[in-house]
Amino acid sequence: MRFGIVVFPGSNCEEDALHAARDLFGQDADYLWHKDADLKGADVVVLPGGFAHGDYLRTGAMAPFSPVMGPVREFAARGGPVLGICNGFQILLEAGLLPGAMLRNRGLKYRCEHVHLRVERTDTPFTRAARQGQVLRIPIGHGEGNYFAPPDALAAIERNRQVVLRYTDAAGRLADAANPNGSVNAIASVCSASGNVVGMMPHPERACEPLLRGEDGRVIFESIIDWFRSAGRRALQPSVGAP
Amino acid sequence: MPIDPQVLERHGLTSDEYVRLVALLGREPNMTELGIFSVMWSEHCSYKSSRVHLRTLPTEGPQVLQGPGENAGAVDVGGGLAAVFKIESHNHPSFIEPYQGAATGVGGIIRDIFTMGARPIALLNSLRFGDLDAPGTARLLDGVVSGIAGYGNSIGIPTIGGEIAFEPVYAGNPLVNVFCLGIAPAAEIVKGIASGAGNPVYYVGAKTGRDGIHGATMASAEFDDRSAEKRPAVQVGDPFMEKLLLEACLEVMKTDALVGIQDMGAAGLTCSTAEMGARGGAGIEIDVALVPQRETGMTPYEIMLSESQERMLLVARRGREAEVERVFEKWDLHAVRIGEVTADGMLRVRAHGTVVAEIPNRALTDEAPIYHRPASPPEYLAAAQQLDLDADARRRPSPNDALRSLLGSPTIGSKRWVYRQYDHMVRTNTIVLPGAGAGVVRLKGTDRALAISLDGNGRYCYLDPRQGAMLAVAEAARNVACAGARPLAATNCLNFGNPERPAIMWQFAEAVQGIGAACRALDVPITGGNVSLYNETDGRAIYPTPVIGVVGLLEHADRALTRSFSGSGDLIVLLGEGRGELGGSEYLKVTQGLVRGRPPALDLAAERALQLLLVELAEARLIRSAHDCSDGGLAVALAECCFDTQGTGAEIAIDAPGAAREAALDTAAALFGESASRAIVSTTGDALAGILARAASRGVPARVIGQTGGSAIRIAVAGVTAIDLAVDDAEQIWIAAVTRHLTKHAA
Numbered sequence: 004m005r006f007g008i009v010v011f012p013g014s015n016c017e018e019d020a021l022h023a024a025r026d027l028f029g030q031d032a033d034y035l036w037h038k039d040a041d042l043k044g045a046d047v048v049v050l051p052g053g054f055a056h057g058d059y060l061r062t063g064a065m066a067p068f069s070p071v072m073g074p075v076r077e078f079a080a081r082g083g084p085v086l087g088i089c090n091g092f093q094i095l096l097e098a099g100l101l102p103g104a105m106l107r108n109r110g111l112k113y114r115c116e117h118v119h120l121r122v123e124r125t126d127t128p129f130t131r132a133a134r135q136g137q138v139l140r141i142p143i144g145h146g147e148g149n150y151f152a153p154p155d156a157l158a159a160i161e162r163n164r165q166v167v168l169r170y171t172d173a174a175g176r177l178a179d180a181a182n183p184n185g186s187v188n189a190i191a192s193v194c195s196a197s198g199n200v201v202g203m204m205p206h207p208e209r210a211c212e213p214l215l216r217g218e219d220g221r222v223i224f225e226s227i228i229d230w231f232r233s234a235g236r237r238a239l240q241p242s243v244g245a246p
Numbered sequence: 247m248p249i250d251p252q253v254l255e256r257h258g259l260t261s262d263e264y265v266r267l268v269a270l271l272g273r274e275p276n277m278t279e280l281g282i283f284s285v286m287w288s289e290h291c292s293y294k295s296s297r298v299h300l301r302t303l304p305t306e307g308p309q310v311l312q313g314p315g316e317n318a319g320a321v322d323v324g325g326g327l328a329a330v331f332k333i334e335s336h337n338h339p340s341f342i343e344p345y346q347g348a349a350t351g352v353g354g355i356i357r358d359i360f361t362m363g364a365r366p367i368a369l370l371n372s373l374r375f376g377d378l379d380a381p382g383t384a385r386l387l388d389g390v391v392s393g394i395a396g397y398g399n400s401i402g403i404p405t406i407g408g409e410i411a412f413e414p415v416y417a418g419n420p421l422v423n424v425f426c427l428g429i430a431p432a433a434e435i436v437k438g439i440a441s442g443a444g445n446p447v448y449y450v451g452a453k454t455g456r457d458g459i460h461g462a463t464m465a466s467a468e469f470d471d472r473s474a475e476k477r478p479a480v481q482v483g484d485p486f487m488e489k490l491l492l493e494a495c496l497e498v499m500k501t502d503a504l505v506g507i508q509d510m511g512a513a514g515l516t517c518s519t520a521e522m523g524a525r526g527g528a529g530i531e532i533d534v535a536l537v538p539q540r541e542t543g544m545t546p547y548e549i550m551l552s553e554s555q556e557r558m559l560l561v562a563r564r565g566r567e568a569e570v571e572r573v574f575e576k577w578d579l580h581a582v583r584i585g586e587v588t589a590d591g592m593l594r595v596r597a598h599g600t601v602v603a604e605i606p607n608r609a610l611t612d613e614a615p616i617y618h619r620p621a622s623p624p625e626y627l628a629a630a631q632q633l634d635l636d637a638d639a640r641r642r643p644s645p646n647d648a649l650r651s652l653l654g655s656p657t658i659g660s661k662r663w664v665y666r667q668y669d670h671m672v673r674t675n676t677i678v679l680p681g682a683g684a685g686v687v688r689l690k691g692t693d694r695a696l697a698i699s700l701d702g703n704g705r706y707c708y709l710d711p712r713q714g715a716m717l718a719v720a721e722a723a724r725n726v727a728c729a730g731a732r733p734l735a736a737t738n739c740l741n742f743g744n745p746e747r748p749a750i751m752w753q754f755a756e757a758v759q760g761i762g763a764a765c766r767a768l769d770v771p772i773t774g775g776n777v778s779l780y781n782e783t784d785g786r787a788i789y790p791t792p793v794i795g796v797v798g799l800l801e802h803a804d805r806a807l808t809r810s811f812s813g814s815g816d817l818i819v820l821l822g823e824g825r826g827e828l829g830g831s832e833y834l835k836v837t838q839g840l841v842r843g844r845p846p847a848l849d850l851a852a853e854r855a856l857q858l859l860l861v862e863l864a865e866a867r868l869i870r871s872a873h874d875c876s877d878g879g880l881a882v883a884l885a886e887c888c889f890d891t892q893g894t895g896a897e898i899a900i901d902a903p904g905a906a907r908e909a910a911l912d913t914a915a916a917l918f919g920e921s922a923s924r925a926i927v928s929t930t931g932d933a934l935a936g937i938l939a940r941a942a943s944r945g946v947p948a949r950v951i952g953q954t955g956g957s958a959i960r961i962a963v964a965g966v967t968a969i970d971l972a973v974d975d976a977e978q979i980w981i982a983a984v985t986r987h988l989t990k991h992a993a
Contacts, residue, residue, distance in 0.1 A: 012577065013486050015402020019674045022690065052672070054400040057486025113395050115669045144399070144669040209671050214688060214804055216677070 004231040006032035007045025009075070009091075011066045016052035016088065016208065023208040024049075028224050037069035047084045047128075047227050048075055050091025052144070052206060062105055062147045063093030072098060084128040084227055085200045089145055092192075092202030101193055101202045102160055103152040109185025113146035117217065118183050120168040120191050120205060121175045127167055127198045128230040132222050138175040139168075139219040141205040143183060148204040150186035150193075157187060167201055168192035249280060257284035263615055270609040278547045278595065278603045283610065285513035285551055286520055289779050292614040295745035296777045299758040307771045309734050317358045317438050317508060319773020320430070321735045323799055325692050328435060330364035331427035333372075333700070333739040333795045335778035339480045340422040344389025348422050349397040349483040350555050355426040356403065357509035357558070360492045363436035363499045364428030367673055368687050369398050371408040371424045372700040372739070372793045376417025378656045378987040383412070386420055387664075388988075393483075394424070395667040400485035401492065405668035406676050407685030408700050411657045415704070418783030423739040423776075425700055425795045429689065436499050438508035438518075440561045441526035443589040445505055447519075450574055450581040451491050451557035455540035457481045458514070458553025487556040494577040495558060501573070503566035505587075510557040516550045516610075518559040520593050524611040531594040532585030534602070546595060546602040561587055617745075624749035630709055633829050633843030635906045635915070642910065645881070645917055645961075645968040648837050650979055652878045652918070653885060655836045659983020660889075678808050682890065683873065684729040688803035695803035697731035699723075699796055703877075704789030706845035709830045711753040713845045715760030715792045720853045720922055721876055722796035723768050727857035728872040728925055730807045730864030731798030736765055738775035738794050743787025745779045753790035754779075761792060767850035768857065770796055805864050809873035809883075810890045811928050814955035816870060818887075818898055819937060822856055822924035823947045824880060826905030826915030832877045833918035846922045853923045855944045860925060862944075868936050869927040879918040881969055883926050885959050888973045889980060895959060895973050898952030902964040913963045928954060 006024040010017045017034060024032035035042060042048060056065035066072070079085045079100055087095040095101045108114060117140050122133040133139070152160055160166060168191040172181040182189045184204075192203035207220030254264055257280060267283050268274060275283060289295060305313040311328050312320035318332035336351025352369065359366045371394055376383045387410075398405045403426070440447070458481040498504055506526065508518045515537070523530040534549040544552075560581065562570045567583070574581040588594070593610065595603040606613075643651065652658050665680035677695060678686035684699040701722040707714030723733040738761060743750040765772055781788045800806055828834055829843025863869045875883040880900065888896055905915040929937055934950065941948035959976055961969035 013400075013489055015400075015489070015672060019672065022674060026690075053402060054486065054489075057400065057484070057489075059486065113399055113667045113669070115399075115671060116666045142671050144671060146399070206671070209674050212674075214677050215671075215674060216679075 004030055004046040004228060005044055006030055006047055006049055007035045007042050008032060008049045008051055009035045009037060009071055011037045011055035011069060013055045013057050014051050014053035016206065019208045020049050020051045023211050023224060027211050028228060030228065035071055037071050039071045040074065042074050042078055046231055047086065048078060050087040050094050052089030052091060055090055055094060063090060063097040066094040067098035076100065079200050082197065082199050084230065086129055087202040088206055088208065089204055092204055093147065095200060095202045100200050101195060102156055102165065103150055103193060105147045106149040106151050107147050108149050114183050115142065115144040117142050118205060119171050119173050119181060121171040123166045123169055124164060124194070127194050127201055129201045129223050129226050130167055132226040132229050136175060138171060138173065139222065140217055141207055141210045141220050143205050145204055148184040148186065150190040152187060160193060161188065163196055165193045165196065166190050167194050168203060249274065257281065258288055259284050263287060266615060270613055271605065278550060279605055281547045281551050282516050282603055282605060285516055286610040287614050291513050291517055293777055294615045295617050295619050295779060296754065297616050298618055299755050302758060303762045303772045304766045305771050305773065307769065310771050310773055311432055312435060312773065314772065314774045317361045319735065319737060320362065320435055321773060321797065322432055323696065324694060326432055327689065328430050328432040329427055329696055329797055330359050330362045330430055331425065331737055331797055332358050332774045333423055333425040333737045333793065334776040335739050335741060336422045336424060337419065337741065337778050337781055340390055341420055343480045344386050345393040345396065346480055346482050348390040348393030350481050351422055351424045352394055352397040353483045353485065353488050353555055354511045355424045356401065356488065357511065359426045359428040360495055361436065361438065361507050361509050362430060363434050364430035365496060366403045366426050366428040367675060368427045368685060368698060369403050369405040369425065370685055370698055370700050371405065372702060373410045374416040374421035374704065374791065375412050377414045378412050380414065380417055383417065384988050390422055391664050391667055397483055397485045399669040401489045402672050404670045404672050404676050406670050406687060407680045407698065410661055410664065413704060413789065415789050418786065419781045419788050421741050421791060423793045427696065427698060427797065436504065437506055438522050439506035439526040440522035440530055440587050441528050442505060443528065443587055445564050445587040446562050446567055446583050447530055447532060447585040447587060448560040448562060448570065448581045449537055449557065449584045450560060450579055452484060452487050452554055453538040453540035454549055454552045455554045456544065456548055456552060459548060459551045481553050481555045483555050490577045490579055491556055491558060494574050494579055498570055498573045501569050503563050503569045505561040505563060507558060507560045510559060512553065514551060514553045520607050520610040522559065522561065523591070523593060523607040527591065529588035529590045529592040529594065529607060530585060531588050533596040533599065535598045536582060536584040538582055546597045550595060619745055619751045620748045621752035621755050622748040623752050630842055631844050635828060635911055636908055642914060643837055645913060646971055648833060648914065648918060649881050649885065649969055649971060651836050652832060652882050653976055653980040654983045655832065656984050656987060658832060658878050658882060660981045661984060662981065663985045677803060677806055678729060682808040682810060684725045686729050686806045693802050695800040695806055697726045697729035697798045697800060699725035700793055701725065702791050702793035704791040705835065705841055706830045707757060707791060708789040708841065709843065710845050711756040711790045712760035713848065715757040716764040716848050717845055717922055718792055718794045719761055719764035719768060719770065720848055721874065722794045723770055723857055724874045724925065726796050726798035727860040728807065728874050730805050730861060731800045732861045733768060733770045733796050733798045733857060735773050736770040736794055736796045738772055738792055740777045741781050741788060741791040741793065742779050743782045750787060757790055757792045761794065764850060768854055801865065805867060807864050807869065807872045809887055810871055811887050811894050811896065811954045812870040814894060816928040816954045817931060817934055817950050818896060818952045818954060819927050819929060819948055820924065820951045821859065821927060821941060821946055821948050823921065824903055824916060824919055824924060825921045826903030826912065826919040827921045828915050828919050831879070831918060831920045833879065833914065846920050848922045855946050856923050856925065859941055859944045859946050862940055863927065863937060868933040869929050871928045873926045875924040875926060876920060879920050881917040881961060884961065885976050887926055888959055889977050893957050893973045894954055895956035896952060896954050897956060897960040899962040900951055913968050916963045917961065917968060
């Protein structure tokens, strides 16, 4: 399958995502420049981590206005799988493709460390190879990953089962000390109502090799590759206006 | 404005230097020219006090692709790749404005690396502050760490390690030394050179403002209570702009439309034009009216001296302008043509066509003053070197308590609170995470990895600058070897006081001698670095503090080692020998408040043998962990080997070194003495014979001192249990060593 990895000015994890998709999983992968008008045949779109446009206004606030986001929205509306990692998640929130918003980390410090995550949903294209309740150890690296949604919206998110990953301890238990940034309901990842758009603060591409002392991120890539093999082609709606 | 003594003083120029300036120019300078001379002849840019000493350093070797004199040094790391690296200080700006001072230090060193055509892949830093409990230290630490994080995290280069020490002497003058390493194809290293008359000179990056005017002069003066007034001389960093510049410059370099490139760091447009011209034996003519400006009404003087950040100067090939401009347009940057290369060797500055400055480049660079400043040993030295261990024995704590105190001291304790604020994993190359030993990054597309360590010990250098500097080189190279990497080359950041004082100049000269001797013996040539003088506040100098960065090569990334034991039942082997040397030790400082004695002895041949042995053992996969014994001695090193292992303990037995008449003191010397050229390694039983045989053939003392297991750190000295501490308790003390002082700041 073909990964399209969107590069905004200020993105800085695009090479890591490309390395994982292409070198570790043997998939076709290429960059999409933020000024591009189409997705160049991508089967999955990844918005990588970084500081798009410097994140000076608000994290992810400028990127939704880049030309490439038009085709990304359309792709998502057709059921195309879109993964936002870290800054990519923040951009999906600002773009309105996912519910909620990010606040500065509780403690006001950037945090880079391994965390534990419990898989809450295994019916998204990015988690289908995981087990329900599986605990993953994957690094985070962010200053604004304190997920927030107002009570009504939060209730809807929980009711619709849009939480994909939660911060837990190594045994999969919710614990305040295991929540690295103060996210409401320990939410580390959410998906769209239809499940095909997923945003996550942790960096799965940083945990795919024994050399990096952790391989739990592989399940995210294995999921999307498996999804494409088995369901992807059928699931994707034809593009509106496509020839 | 007439040029009178007051004007000269404000420009940091002496009357003798002014006479020299007039002679070189053949006339009186105007104010713009005076400003240009003042920054180029500042200590920071000219190295006028240090140059005669720096010339004695070894800078060559088959591995060296680029020695000192360019924006950064470069070494061959195999496979057609070069590692480009350098260390630089940002001490003065960081004291005045910690966040921006540290941030712009990081920005500056990154520019030095990508200017050479290298993709930056790792940052490290070496920081020194006053006592952590002293007023203001926590604020400085927090600001500096936030600034480093703010810049490095945003631009996406991992900060993979470094060191932090706390000593009262740095209270009024913290040290912020930043290191960057990048990778380039060895054949494609780009230089800061201007040549080819008629070739266009481009300016690209942030607009020029009035910030940072005379930053280089500020870094060449002592501090006093008016230093806070110098705030406008500190610049503000924009990592996003630098990220765009980095990507655009690397992309432009892939075309061959570029002749040379240099960043505008200290002394801004002045330094970049003069140095590029001088290196190429050419001249550069620019018109300051064409320089993009952030403020209105800027004079040529201000434009030439501004140190606004994130700006680059490029020389392109004539006829290839469109290619260069197109790359920068892609990144929404505008390359502005501000002049051209000339054949006359002059730096000629125009303003709307009118010549406002005209100076031979060589007068600014090669002809800058060079001083053989007088040097004599400081008065404190003889007394400070005296240490009667037995007489000082009265206040001695029990070994267990001493170990607790050392593990809880902020200099030795865990720096997790610091490094978890740095993105140390971006680029997915970091295979040894911060805090576990030397920083190690793998080189994608190869089997190799690079290990990097920054080390310095101001206390040792205060007590014996030559010995202390040698020990710093040895420790940095040893740390790299403990990771399994063969030390390749070094960079140095020399932080000292006012060189106009003979005692300081003596410290400097001695330290450089020590660095030279150690680098020669350990085969780590110096490829570049930075000198920071005038580190004084109100006449009180810092400890002389050379910081050494050593880069080493692992042929197999998957054989990199950390300090942590791998599990229970492994044998613990001590390589090297303890001689019970407590002089200048962390033990004396922490438990008795003493900064006395002579630093440990160093046999460079023995050190070299140990390092080669460590690399050989790692390469042959005979050892499972390796850790250097330095600050806090064997006891602290052993405890650190037990940390981050989920509580694996260790039990060892060692001899008393016979360093003191009294048995209890001898025990302390055995546990906490900081004898050099030692490492603790762990291994499985079946590999032991191979280790001992290889050690014997290299002449390195090696013996089994115990094994891993249990949940306590137990050390017997001469058959008597001296240390018995639960690993969990020890680790808690160690983890809280910094944060317990930061209750208001800690997350």
